Amino acid sequence: MGSLWLVFFALFGVISGLESGETGGCPKSCSCSVVGVTQLVAACSRFNATQRFDDSTGKLVIENASGLVLSDNIFQTVGLSELHSITIRSSVFQRLDSKAFNGLQSLSFVKLEGNNRMVLSSDMFTTNTDLVQVSIRHSRLAFGDKELFLFDNPSVTELELVNCDVASLLNADSFSRMPLLQYINLASNMIRHVEPMFSNLTDLEQVDLSDNLISEIQPDLFAHTDLDILVLRKNALSTVKGLNVPRLTDLDLSLCKFSKIDGEMFTGVPMLVRLNLSGNAISEIDANAFSELVDLIHLDLSHNALKGPLMVDLFSGNQALQIISFAHNPSLRVLPAQLFRGLSDVFSIDLSFCGLKSLDQGLFSGMTALTTLNLAGNVLQEIQPFTLTASIINLDLSHNKITDLDLVNFTSGSSIETLSLANNKLKEVATSHFKDLEFLRVLNLNSCGLRNMWVNKNEKAVVLKSLTTLLMAKNSIQQILPRLLQLTPRLHNLDISDNRLVCDAGFQASLKWLEDRHVKHSSVFEPRSGEVLSGHPYGNDAIAHSNPLDTAEKGEAINLQSWKWIEAVVCGFEPDNKLEPIRKDPEDQYDDGNEEEEEDEEEDEDDDDDYVLDKTRRPHDIEIKQMSIEEEFDKVDLWPIAIVAISGVVILLFLSVLSCFALRWHRQRNSYGAAMIKHHLNTPRLRRDGSPIYQQLHEDLNSPTTPVMSIKLGNSEYSKIAPQSV
Numbered sequence: 052m053g054s055l056w057l058v059f060f061a062l063f064g065v066i067s068g069l070e071s072g073e074t075g076g077c078p079k080s081c082s083c084s085v086v087g088v089t090q091l092v093a094a095c096s097r098f099n100a101t102q103r104f105d106d107s108t109g110k111l112v113i114e115n116a117s118g119l120v121l122s123d124n125i126f127q128t129v130g131l132s133e134l135h136s137i138t139i140r141s142s143v144f145q146r147l148d149s150k151a152f153n154g155l156q157s158l159s160f161v162k163l164e165g166n167n168r169m170v171l172s173s174d175m176f177t178t179n180t181d182l183v184q185v186s187i188r189h190s191r192l193a194f195g196d197k198e199l200f201l202f203d204n205p206s207v208t209e210l211e212l213v214n215c216d217v218a219s220l221l222n223a224d225s226f227s228r229m230p231l232l233q234y235i236n237l238a239s240n241m242i243r244h245v246e247p248m249f250s251n252l253t254d255l256e257q258v259d260l261s262d263n264l265i266s267e268i269q270p271d272l273f274a275h276t277d278l279d280i281l282v283l284r285k286n287a288l289s290t291v292k293g294l295n296v297p298r299l300t301d302l303d304l305s306l307c308k309f310s311k312i313d314g315e316m317f318t319g320v321p322m323l324v325r326l327n328l329s330g331n332a333i334s335e336i337d338a339n340a341f342s343e344l345v346d347l348i349h350l351d352l353s354h355n356a357l358k359g360p361l362m363v364d365l366f367s368g369n370q371a372l373q374i375i376s377f378a379h380n381p382s383l384r385v386l387p388a389q390l391f392r393g394l395s396d397v398f399s400i401d402l403s404f405c406g407l408k409s410l411d412q413g414l415f416s417g418m419t420a421l422t423t424l425n426l427a428g429n430v431l432q433e434i435q436p437f438t439l440t441a442s443i444i445n446l447d448l449s450h451n452k453i454t455d456l457d458l459v460n461f462t463s464g465s466s467i468e469t470l471s472l473a474n475n476k477l478k479e480v481a482t483s484h485f486k487d488l489e490f491l492r493v494l495n496l497n498s499c500g501l502r503n504m505w506v507n508k509n510e511k512a513v514v515l516k517s518l519t520t521l522l523m524a525k526n527s528i529q530q531i532l533p534r535l536l537q538l539t540p541r542l543h544n545l546d547i548s549d550n551r552l553v554c555d556a557g558f559q560a561s562l563k564w565l566e567d568r569h570v571k572h573s574s575v576f577e578p579r580s581g582e583v584l585s586g587h588p589y590g591n592d593a594i595a596h597s598n599p600l601d602t603a604e605k606g607e608a609i610n611l612q613s614w615k616w617i618e619a620v621v622c623g624f625e626p627d628n629k630l631e632p633i634r635k636d637p638e639d640q641y642d643d644g645n646e647e648e649e650e651d652e653e654e655d656e657d658d659d660d661d662y663v664l665d666k667t668r669r670p671h672d673i674e675i676k677q678m679s680i681e682e683e684f685d686k687v688d689l690w691p692i693a694i695v696a697i698s699g700v701v702i703l704l705f706l707s708v709l710s711c712f713a714l715r716w717h718r719q720r721n722s723y724g725a726a727m728i729k730h731h732l733n734t735p736r737l738r739r740d741g742s743p744i745y746q747q748l749h750e751d752l753n754s755p756t757t758p759v760m761s762i763k764l765g766n767s768e769y770s771k772i773a774p775q776s777v
Contacts, residue, residue: 076105076130083108093131104130109157116142121151133157135181140164149175149195157181164188173198173228176207186211192220199224208232208254214239223248230254238262238282250274261285261303270295270319283307284327295319305351306330314339325349329376338362341369353378353401359385366394376401378425388413396420403447404428415440426451427471433458441465449473449495456484463487471495473522479506482513482538493520497546501526504535512538520544520573529553531561544573547617554622562614572614 077083080097083105091105094112100122104111108131113119119142126134135157141164149172152158158179163169168191176182182204192215194201199222202210207229218241225248226232234257235249242263249255249272257280258273265286270293273281280301283291288307292315299320309331317323323344333355341347347369357380366372372394377383378401388411391397398420407429415421415438424443428450439446441462446469453459453475461467467488472480477499485491494515501523505512518539528550536542545565552558 076103076108078102078104086110100125100128102129106130106133109133110136111138113139114141118145119143120146121148122146123148123150124153125151127154131155136160138162138164139166141166143167144169147171152176153178155179160184162186163190166190168193170195173200174203176202176204179204180206182206184209187215188213189215191216194220200228201225203228205230209234211236212240213237216240218242221248222246226252233257235259245269245272247272249276249278252276256280258282268294290316292316293319298322300324303327304331309333310335312336312340314342316340318343321345323347327351329353329355332356334358336361336365338364339368341366344369346371348372349374351376352380355380357383359383360387361390363387363389365390370394370396372397373420374399377405378403379405381406384408386411386414391415391418394418399423401425402429407431410434410438412436412438414438418442434460436460437462439465443467445469447471449475451475453477456480459484461485461487465489467491469493472499473497474499476500479503481505481507482515483507483511485515486513490517491515492517494518495522496526497522498525501528504528504531505538515539516541518542522546522573523550525549527551530555530557532557533560533564536561536564542568542570544571546573548572552621554618558621559618562618566614572617
């Protein structure tokens with residue numbers, strides 16, 4: 052045993068020596084680590100010319116540094132000549148010399164974020180011939196020279212100047228020394244007027260001017276460019292009439308000042324694929340407003356002030372449409388029967404919170420591709436026969452005025468898999484209401500005022516053979532029975548939290564049925580009315596996997612881990628590990644000498660068919676059982692286990708030594724890792740015509756977020772302009 056410990060300490064010493072030798076190039080106030088196989092990353096809270104770094108360091112991160120002085124050639128001085136990435140954030144610059152980045156031939160990425168006022172020089176990146184991405188965010192900028200251009204570097208393809216107060220620095224020649232720019236982000240800079248500074252950038256593909264004060268866009272602003280994406284959200288724009296960008300495919304005009312869309316608004320952008328007009332105050336749309344947009348696929352008109360009825364031929368020229376959103380237009384109320392005529396490719400329509408009282412039977416006629424329909428938050432009381440198409444898979448009818456499911460007609464042969472009826476005053480639901488929904492997997496009946504789980508009166512109960520998730524939280528259900536659960540034989544998830552359940556034999560038998568079939572308890576927190584979230588498989592409810600089985604006395608939620616916890620709460624036990632009973636009468640004491648009572652308890656515990664809760668179970672009985680387990684554990688011989696464990700540790704230490712030697716060998720190969728990373732970063736992506744395309748910076752804009760939608764069309768995504776919230 053002693054020899055094993057000697058081996059252990061010897062190996063530990065070897066490893067410590069190796070590690071100390073490898074981190075010798077990591078100064079104090081820095082931490083150095085290896086990412087991947089060969090990339091050495093240094094993260095520092097202090098940086099100056101007296102420090103020395105490992106010459107194979109490829110990435111440097113400086114954060115929360117004060118009095119930062121970046122003198123000429125400082126990165127070469129400290130041994131960081133092979134850097135390919137520099138990030139400086141939340142630091143205070145004392146001085147930033149114009150030649151601080153000189154000599155960094157491999158530098159491809161620079162990020163300066165959240166720093167104090169910085170005085171830059173137009174030629175500070177001139178010698179960095181491999182520089183591709185420059186990102187400066189949330190830092191007030193000034194330029195020490197009087198050059199008209201911002202930076203002199205022809206290799207830069209992506210530039211971000213976000214919230215940098217650069218409005219006064221912009222002019223027609225701002226980007227003249229960066230001719231290869233493909234992506235420019237000038238968001239949040241209080242820009243009021245946009246100079247004609249983009250016209251000569253022939254490779255320009257994406258421009259973000261969001262969150263500024265722009266009220267007018269010059270028609271020829273993007274002349275001679277290859278612009279695909281233009282983001283103008285959250286500006287003071289009320290029109291883009293005359294905008295001429297023939298190849299533009301994505302236009303974001305959300306959160307602006309539009310009130311009317313006239314017929315000539317988009318004539319200069321005929322190739323639009325995605326158009327976002329959400330979050331404006333649009334109340335009127337001309338009949339031919341979108342007639343020129345024959346390639347339009349995604350149209351977002353949500354969160355506006357549209358009034359119905361809309362023009363019946365509004366989408367007559369948009370046969371390529373696939374996604375339409377009218378959500379949160381509460382004054383819409385009525386939709387023409389032929390509004391969606393001919394839109395056979397549409398697969399998603401959002402009509403939530405539009406004040407709709409009824410739906411015309413022919414509204415969705417011919418829409419054979421329609422799979423997702425959101426009708427939440429309206430005042431619907433019925434769905435007439437043949438209104439819903441058989442192709443619908445996800446249907447949301449939550450937050451309506453439905454009181455009788457007999458008035459909701461589902462199409463025979465329906466494909467519905469997820470159905471939400473939450474927050475409708477249904478009172479009672481029978482499985483027969485869903486007899487036409489052969490593929491129904493998820494059913495949301497939360498907050499419906501239900502008093503019973505299923506009510507099958509004179510009809511033969513219909514077995515929901517495909518149902519796997521059933522949500523019945525926040526109702527008034529008092530009893531669940533095994534015979535009712537048997538109507539959903541494939542049930543995997545059930546939420547019955549926040550009901551008025553009674554602890555009886557049927558309840559106990561139901562819990563055993565659920566446990567035997569490994570049914571999980573899924574709990575849901577629903578948003579307030581008007582805050583409905585979209586895109587969730589449970590309809591428009593925000594789903595959480597923590598539990599809302601609230602204890603009114605404590606005002607907090609219990610974290611349910613099994614049905615035993617629900618049993619404990621419903622039947623009067625504290626939800627702790629011992630399931631100790633709540634003693635309502637403090638004078639009530641157990642008689643430990645009552646042998647007959649103890650025998651009765653043992654018989655009840657051994658009886659598997661008795662589902663009545665044993666409320667006389669004693670806490671000290673549990674302690675006795677735990678003690679017996681400990682006694683059994685003491686009898687186990689631990690020597691074999693100890694020998695196996697120590698052997699395993701020795702083997703792991705030996706493998707660690709080999710890994711350290713291999714890593715040291717890699718470090719000494721003339722910065723091979725940095726060269727590999729450089730090669731990887733310079734490997735271009737291809738554009739539509741086969742030429743290289745920019746690598747967009749991944750940091751998010753500090754403004755209202757936009758959701759990422761996973762729907763793809765060919766080589767493009769719908770993740771570029773759709774808003775998440777308004």
